[in-house]
Amino acid sequence: MRRGRHTLDQYSVPYYGFQTAGSIVAGRNTMIQLVPRIQRMGLFRQVFIVAQPSLKANGIVDQIAGELSQAGMQVRITTEVRPEPTADQLREVFQAEVSPAQPDLLIGIGGGSVLDATKLFSVMLTNEDDVESMVGTDLVANPGMPTVLIPTTSGTGSEVTPNAIVTLPEQQLKAGVVSPYLLPKLVILDPVLTISLPKPITAATGMDAFTHALESYISNKANPISDMFALESIRLIAGSLLPSYSDGSDITAREKMLLGSMYGGMALTAAGTAAVHALAYPLGGQFHIPHGVANSMLLPHVMAYNLDAIAERLQPVARAMGLSGSGSREGGFHAAEAVIEQIIEWTRELDIPQNLRVFHVTEGDVEPLALAASKVTRLMNNNPKKMDLDAIQEVYRKLLP
Ligand SMILES: NC(=O)c1ccc[n+]([C@@H]2O[C@H](COP(=O)([O-])OP(=O)(O)OC[C@H]3O[C@@H](n4cnc5c(N)ncnc54)[C@H](O)[C@@H]3O)[C@@H](O)[C@H]2O)c1
Ligand SMILES: [Fe+2]
Structure with a gap:
């Protein structure tokens, strides 16, 4: 078992690396840096903006x-990208709006759905292949058009990941296109843009960010680089999730959440997420449960399943979460249980349901859900404890009390 604090030879990976956005500008009101920075990036003639509808409505995008x-x-501007879009919806927007504009720069300003769509449009412009055939790792043949990504949720961390997630209704699943060509040239991280996030979205996206950090930290591919980002992400989110939920205009909390979310994205880029995300994908693909909600529901149960494999590893996590009294007693089980209890407590305070029936999932759905999740091997292989079909079903059943 890997230990809580370790030397390099205690990681399971033979080597590790990291790649991120070309440049990152962070801080309050950094949106005013956008145009001057673009001008410094090069000469662009045709800019295409993919925008979250509320930012068009409040005038920011027009400005x-x-x-x-x-x-x-x-x-040119589109506000037509739907939350968690299907491959067909993306193709439609691409053919009707993006392709005819022939942009030489794309700007995505919105939540993970908008950012992922922007990343996909960028490579759809330079590749003959359709979205479905790019699903998988390193299946994008050519680099895309340059992108600028501006997150408005905290969040997916998509602004710094080489991933773009797409819903595939025929397979009743969500799937990832993973390619370094999806990384943007520029990221603007302005917490002011996240002030307008409604409570339920603050809650769900915040828990998604936390899940990225925690899953990366316990991933089989964890390494010194991912650990650094994961722990700092956990520390920032643990201290600011509830404050940003209870008072959305708390800019300090919003700023920490946005930074924590980006670090979560960096951690997952370096180490990958695991079974929580794999089990969340069919819940999104089939039952349209928002990504962050599905993750928050699954997180404590998957962690409880993993417990004996990760107990020691969770000690630094407990400390980063500020959980007092989480010493090394009983090989870390005390600390690990405290982490899981805290997650459950958060989902309660954030009003995230703990029952899949709310989303019309029934006992009869458990088997096909588990089969679909088991096929997400890209993420399942990162889980520190192997999960067979029975174990996966058991986790889903915990959410059907
Ligand atoms: N690429 C990655 O690395 C990565 C990582 C995790 C998740 N994802 C994907 O990202 C998608 C989810 O993204 P998300 O959780 O950011 O949610 P989202 O982009 O789907 O947005 C959720 C809702 O919030 C609204 N919204 C966004 N910003 C707002 C703001 N500032 N004010 C008011 N409303 C706002 C949107 O209009 C939408 O209705 C999923 O498809 C998920 O699979 C991608
Ligand atoms: Fe996620």
């Missing part, structure tokens, strides 16, 4: 578009 036009660029 950016105005500034880009004044700087001599043609600008």
Whole structure:
């Protein structure tokens, strides 16, 4: 078993690496840096903005578009990307709006759905293949058009990951396109944009960010780089999730959440998420349970299943979460249980349901759900404890009390 604090030879990976966005500008009101930074990046003629609808409605996107036009660029905007879009929906927007504009720069401003769509549009412009055939790791043949990504949820961390997730209704699953070509040239991390996030989305996306950090930390592919980002992400989110939920205008909490979310994205880029995300995918693909909600529901149960494999490993996590009295007693079980209890407590305080029936899942769905989750081997292989079909079913059943 890997220990809580370790030397390099205690990791399971033979080597490790890390790649991230070309450049990152973070801080309050950094949106004003957007146009000058783009001008410094190169000469662009045709800019395509993929926007979260509320940011179009409140004038922010029009303001950016105005500034880009004044700087001599043609600008087109779409607000047509739906939350957690299907491959067909993406193709539709691409054919109707993106492709005819022939952009040489794409800007995505929104939650993970908008950012992932922007990343996919960028490579759809330069590759003949359709989205489905890019699903998998390193199946994108050509680099895409340059992108600028501006997250408005905290969040997926998509702004710094080489992943883009797409819903595949025929397979009743969500799946990832994974390619370094999806990394953006520029990221703007402005917490002011997240002030308008409604409570339920603050809760679900915040728990998603936490899940990225925790799953990366216990992943079989964890390494010194991912650990550094994961622990700092856990520390930031543990201290700011409830404050940002109870008072959405708390800019300090919002700023910590946005940073914690980006670090979570960096951690998962370096180490990968695991069984929680794998089990969440069919819940999203089949029952349209929002990604963050599915993860928060599954997180404590998958961690409880993993417990004996990760107990020691969770000690630094407990400390980063500020859980007092979580010493090394009983090989870390005390600390590990405290972590799991805290997660359960959060889901209660954040009003996240703990019952899949709320989303019309029934006992009869458990077997097909488990089969679909078991096929997400890209993530299942990262889980520190092997999960067979029975174990997966048992976790889903915990959520059907
Ligand atoms: N690429 C990655 O590395 C990665 C990682 C995790 C999840 N994902 C994917 O990201 C998607 C989920 O993204 P998400 O959780 O950010 O949610 P989302 O993008 O689907 O947005 C959720 C809702 O919040 C609204 N919203 C977003 N920003 C807002 C704001 N500032 N104010 C008010 N409303 C706002 C959206 O309109 C939408 O209705 C899923 O498809 C998931 O699988 C991707
Ligand atoms: Fe996620």
